[in-house]
Amino acid sequence: MTATASQTRAVRTYKAHSQPLWRRLLLTRETSVIALLVIVIAVALAVVPNFDSPLTVTYLLRDVAPILLIALPMTLIIITEEIDLSVASIVGLTSVMTGILTEAGWPFAAAGVTAILVGMVAGAINGFLITVVGLPSLAVTIGTLALFRGIAVGLLGTKAVTEFPEYWTDLAKDNIPGTPIPGIMVPFIVLAIAFGVLLHFTPFGRSLYAIGLNKEAAAFSGVDVGRTKFLLFLMSGTVSGFAGVYFTLLYSNARGDNATGMELSVIAAVLLGGVSIFGGRGALIGVIAGVLLIGTLGSALRLAGVTSDIINVITGVLLVLSVVSASFLAWLRRKRISAIGKKKGRSATSVDAP
Amino acid sequence: MTATVRPPTAHPVTRAAGRVFKARETGILIALILVILVATVRNPSFLFSSDGFRDLLLTPSLLMLVAVGQAIVIITRNVDLSVGSILGLTAYLTGRLFIDVPGIPLIVVFLAGMGFGAILGLINGALVAFAKVPALVITLGTLYIYRGINVAWTGSDRINASDLPADFRGLGTGQLLGIPILTIIAAIVLVVAAWYLRNLRSGREFYAIGSDPAAAHLYGLRVTRRILTAFIVSGVLSGLAGVLYAARYGTVSSGAGTGWELQAIGAAVIGGVAISGGVGSVWGAAIGAYLLLTINRALPILGIEDFWQRAVVGALIIGAIVLDRLLALRQSRKLLEAREDAQ
Numbered sequence: 143m144t145a146t147a148s149q150t151r152a153v154r155t156y157k158a159h160s161q162p163l164w165r166r167l168l169l170t171r172e173t174s175v176i177a178l179l180v181i182v183i184a185v186a187l188a189v190v191p192n193f194d195s196p197l198t199v200t201y202l203l204r205d206v207a208p209i210l211l212i213a214l215p216m217t218l219i220i221i222t223e224e225i226d227l228s229v230a231s232i233v234g235l236t237s238v239m240t241g242i243l244t245e246a247g248w249p250f251a252a253a254g255v256t257a258i259l260v261g262m263v264a265g266a267i268n269g270f271l272i273t274v275v276g277l278p279s280l281a282v283t284i285g286t287l288a289l290f291r292g293i294a295v296g297l298l299g300t301k302a303v304t305e306f307p308e309y310w311t312d313l314a315k316d317n318i319p320g321t322p323i324p325g326i327m328v329p330f331i332v333l334a335i336a337f338g339v340l341l342h343f344t345p346f347g348r349s350l351y352a353i354g355l356n357k358e359a360a361a362f363s364g365v366d367v368g369r370t371k372f373l374l375f376l377m378s379g380t381v382s383g384f385a386g387v388y389f390t391l392l393y394s395n396a397r398g399d400n401a402t403g404m405e406l407s408v409i410a411a412v413l414l415g416g417v418s419i420f421g422g423r424g425a426l427i428g429v430i431a432g433v434l435l436i437g438t439l440g441s442a443l444r445l446a447g448v449t450s451d452i453i454n455v456i457t458g459v460l461l462v463l464s465v466v467s468a469s470f471l472a473w474l475r476r477k478r479i480s481a482i483g484k485k486k487g488r489s490a491t492s493v494d495a496p
Numbered sequence: 497m498t499a500t501v502r503p504p505t506a507h508p509v510t511r512a513a514g515r516v517f518k519a520r521e522t523g524i525l526i527a528l529i530l531v532i533l534v535a536t537v538r539n540p541s542f543l544f545s546s547d548g549f550r551d552l553l554l555t556p557s558l559l560m561l562v563a564v565g566q567a568i569v570i571i572t573r574n575v576d577l578s579v580g581s582i583l584g585l586t587a588y589l590t591g592r593l594f595i596d597v598p599g600i601p602l603i604v605v606f607l608a609g610m611g612f613g614a615i616l617g618l619i620n621g622a623l624v625a626f627a628k629v630p631a632l633v634i635t636l637g638t639l640y641i642y643r644g645i646n647v648a649w650t651g652s653d654r655i656n657a658s659d660l661p662a663d664f665r666g667l668g669t670g671q672l673l674g675i676p677i678l679t680i681i682a683a684i685v686l687v688v689a690a691w692y693l694r695n696l697r698s699g700r701e702f703y704a705i706g707s708d709p710a711a712a713h714l715y716g717l718r719v720t721r722r723i724l725t726a727f728i729v730s731g732v733l734s735g736l737a738g739v740l741y742a743a744r745y746g747t748v749s750s751g752a753g754t755g756w757e758l759q760a761i762g763a764a765v766i767g768g769v770a771i772s773g774g775v776g777s778v779w780g781a782a783i784g785a786y787l788l789l790t791i792n793r794a795l796p797i798l799g800i801e802d803f804w805q806r807a808v809v810g811a812l813i814i815g816a817i818v819l820d821r822l823l824a825l826r827q828s829r830k831l832l833e834a835r836e837d838a839q
Contacts, residue, residue: 225632271814271818275818275821276821277817277818277821278771278772278817280575280632280771281765281771281813281817282814282817284758284761284762284765284813285762285765285810285811285813285814285817286810286814287758287810288758288762288806288807288809288810288813289806289807289809289810289811289813289814290810291806291807291810292803292804292805292806292807292808292809292810293807295803295804295806295807296801296803296804296806296807299801299803300803398803406636406639406640409636410636410637410640413633419629419630419632419633420630449647449648450647451643451644451645451646451647451648451750452644452648453644454640454641454643454644454647455640455641455644455645455648456644457640457644458636458637458638458639458640458641458644459637459641461633461636461637461640462623462633462634462637462638462641465627465629465630465633465634465637466623466627466629466634469627469628469629470627
């Protein structure tokens with residue numbers, strides 16, 4: 143037993159170190175996404191007029207902030223081979239809650255906190271159905287996507303709440319003093335660091351990869367799979383709730399159909415950032431680069447006068463390419479290895495032949 | 497091995513009745529009938545006025561077509577999120593054909609729409625089957641791409657009812673023996689698909705692939721070809737629904753079919769098609785589609801604002817999958833007990 147175990151480990155170490163350190167660091171999915179982001183920014187700066195104005199940066203970051211926020215827990219969820227399609231509906235629901243409570247005369251801070259709690263409860267409902275009842279997350283969150291959106295639309299109808307205390311709307315729109323960077327980036331960076339540490343530097347984070355690679359093996363090595371997943375969906379709901387409050391303040395608008403379809407943008411960005419839909423692979427830095435890539439591309443193209451439908455096509459093509467390219471590269475590698483094997487086999491037989 | 501296990505013999509009629517009673521589709525059919533009953537008691541014109549009866553059959557027909565295609569894809573353990581975008585594209589193509597080619601025969605338009613849907617489905621299927629990438633990701637990508645192409649092509653333009661020939665629009669509103677033509681088309685498609693999946697070897701292979709793709713491959717089933725077929729069928733049916741959409745509504749803007757993918761998946765799931773593949777029937781998906789849209793129409797009659805309709809849909813989907821889970825648990829417990837008794 144021990145002999146075989148050490149043998150397989152030796153093989154793996156050999157393979158992991160078969161390439162020099164710089165290649166292992168540079169030739170990853172995350173690096174290629176970041177490189178693509180840098181290229182897009184460089185080209186946009188050179189070609190697109192007004193792209194370098196501070197206002198562009200402000201609007202770009204403001205608009206992608208909800209996607210950036212929600213992408214953080216979504217990354218963790220997809221790494222465990224689950225998915226949460228209900229995030230945009232939670233944004234809509236919490237937005238409506240914020241609006242209704244503010245209109246009812248609650249102080250805004252209380253309304254906002256209650257809305258975030260509502261998001262948390264929504265996440266707990268997802269988590270309960272997925273981990274306790276044991277249903278597939280895809281089916282559950284398609285259901286709650288309709289349910290939460292339905293409650294949001296049902297509560298407000300076609301009305302919209304547009305009156306919010308100026309102090310809070312200003313807080314959502316203001317930049318960090320002296321920079322073109324909007325203030326929402328402060329909580330985002332705090333959360334990003336928290337999620338980054340959680341995912342990459344804690345046993346909890348390692349257990350997420352273990353669950354994504356092999357749920358049974360993770361359970362046998364002492365990971366409480368159910369509790370872990372429940373916590374992830376709870377986080378997803380809470381962060382989506384926060385994004386919902388921010389969304390409401392940013393556009394001074396609480397409506398039932400706020401952020402419709404945003405779940406697809408979030409998932410597209412996460413997958414583009416190198417997280418495998420099969421679970422067990424991905425890094426937060428790649429996801430953040432992925433969100434920024436889609437956002438920057440959209441903003442640059444809009445400034446260059448390209449209509450939003452072409453931007454959608456590009457988002458879709460990027461998404462498809464990002465997953466197909468991985469399969470294609472793996473196929474090429476297999477082909478090369480088998481070609482080398484064939485050549486070796488042939489030379490070996492020719493040597494053996496008299 | 498000598499003592500072969502014989503299933504308990506019962507009278508064929510009771511056995512058939514038992515099968516109907518136990519079928520997953522029966523529950524959903526009862527729910528549908530209940531909704532219609534309650535709505536009709538509240539307001540008799542829901543069923544008994546000619547308009548009410550027509551609407552009851554007509555409105556869900558298009559969703560039923562899309563849901564049947566979706567069910568076939570889900571049975572192979574895949575999912576097709578691009579159906580709404582395919583429907584939108586083919587609906588606009590239909591309008592454009594009538595505008596750009598005056599006097600084009602109807603059959604050519606139908607073939608063009610279905611052919612175009614087949615090509616779009618083939619793109620999905622090829623990416624999924626050859627690149628071995630999850631259908632969720634691929635069809636999420638093509639959802640964006642097809643919709644983007646649609647918006648770029650349509651722009652702010654739209655097809656109006658006056659652009660379409662009268663006999664084509666007649667298809668959308670016409671009836672045969674009191675039954676809307678669209679419903680008849682959808683019903684024919686449903687019966688053919690159900691018969692194929694139930695009785696033909698290649699139809700059963702869809703279930704085998706969905707239950708265990710690796711085992712199906714080892715067994716020598718042509719997994720790639722079946723998955724391609726499933727996506728092409730889904731594309732063709734969405735294309736057909738697109739052509740009929742133009743006939744039914746007359747106006748086609750670039751937003752036609754937005755959100756249909758979730759309704760179609762919802763219909764299939766409510767009808768007992770398991771999202772993890774290998775379980776369910778197109779009958780269930782079709783009844784699910786009828787239930788979803790009939791509830792929509794029943795809510796205002798029951799005095800509930802139709803804003804709540806989506807919440808009801810969501811609750812239904814969740815209720816359906818929880819129910820399926822409970823039934824599956826009970827079934828496996830029963831099988832375990834049966835095995836222990838046999839020993």
